[in-house]
Amino acid sequence: MNTLFPIFVKAEKLRILIVGGGYVGLEKLTAVLANSPQAHVTLVAPEIRSEIPELAQQHPNVTLVQKLYHPDFLEGFDLVIVGTNDKAVNRQVQVDCKARHILVNVADTPDLCDFYLSSVVKKGDLKIAISTNGKSPTFAKRFREVLEEILPDSLQETLDNLTAIRNQLKGDFVQKMEKLNEITKVLR
Ligand SMILES: C[C@@]1(CC(=O)O)c2cc3[nH]c(cc4nc(cc5[nH]c(cc(n2)[C@H]1CCC(=O)O)[C@@](C)(CC(=O)O)[C@@H]5CCC(=O)O)C(CC(=O)O)=C4CCC(=O)O)c(CCC(=O)O)c3CC(=O)O
Ligand SMILES: NC(=O)C1=CN([C@@H]2O[C@H](COP(=O)(O)OP(=O)(O)OC[C@H]3O[C@@H](n4cnc5c(N)ncnc54)[C@H](O)[C@@H]3O)[C@@H](O)[C@H]2O)C=CC1
Secondary structure (H helix, E strand, O other): OOOOOOOOOOHHHOEEEEEOOOHHHHHHHHHHHHHOOOOEEEEEOOOOOOHHHHHHHOOOOEEEEOOOOOHHHHOOOOEEEEOOOOHHHHHHHHHHHHHOOOEEEEOOOHHHOOOOOOEEEEEOOEEEEEOOOOOOHHHHHHHHHHHHHHOOOOHHHHHHHHHHHHHHOOOOHHHHHHHHHHHHHHHO
């Protein structure tokens, strides 16, 4: 059974720490910034891949710290993603986060994750997050590509029109809901 509870996080309102500056660190930083370019992200690792400072340069809220992880780094962070090549370090970060009630993603160990990153389909304001419950990230990626292909660009116009109608509607909550359900019947 898939018991994951999906939410959409306003990442720019949180402080995010990424531990590890290799391929995985780069992938996760890219994923965060692609969705939330203004996110406050700190990345800590003794060795940082060259693509990471290049990406950080374009994002003023990204801070790079070229040091080994230490639990003191966790102070003030809401969310942590760890992907070093040292399993013991990854595990230690997870333990340290749990002790501080910080949500943690351990990239190489799904069982230790409080949350997963998802494949993300974007069409204007529409955003669809895909997870396979950790079964196959590659399937998630391929399914994202399928949805990106089939969703029309005109979707944004539909959303803009529905927003305009929504803002103009009079009446109480139930009346508005009924009207919006009626108008959108054609989408089924
Ligand atoms: C559990 C989870 C935890 C988490 O990372 O959050 C996790 C775990 C692991 N991934 C591994 C490998 C790969 N991950 C990818 C890609 C993505 N992985 C992502 C998410 C997740 N990966 C979470 C579950 C999501 C779900 O529920 O479906 C995506 C969706 C989002 C993102 O990372 O931003 C992003 C696609 C984005 C896109 O393009 O749309 C590729 C393919 C590629 O890069 O082309 C490969 C190589 C092929 C393969 O192994 O499948 C390994 C083995 C490591 C090893 O063998 O050493 C583990 C560990 C394990 O499974 O044990
Ligand atoms: N969830 C996912 O999407 C995926 C997870 N993985 C897993 O992630 C792990 C990392 O892989 P890569 O990034 O390719 O490794 P890498 O070798 O490219 O980079 C490792 C990074 O960890 C850093 N590091 C090592 N010890 C550290 C410490 N004590 N404190 C802070 N940083 C430290 C290094 O400086 C380096 O930046 C592997 O275990 C791999 O199995 C790999 C692919 C995808």
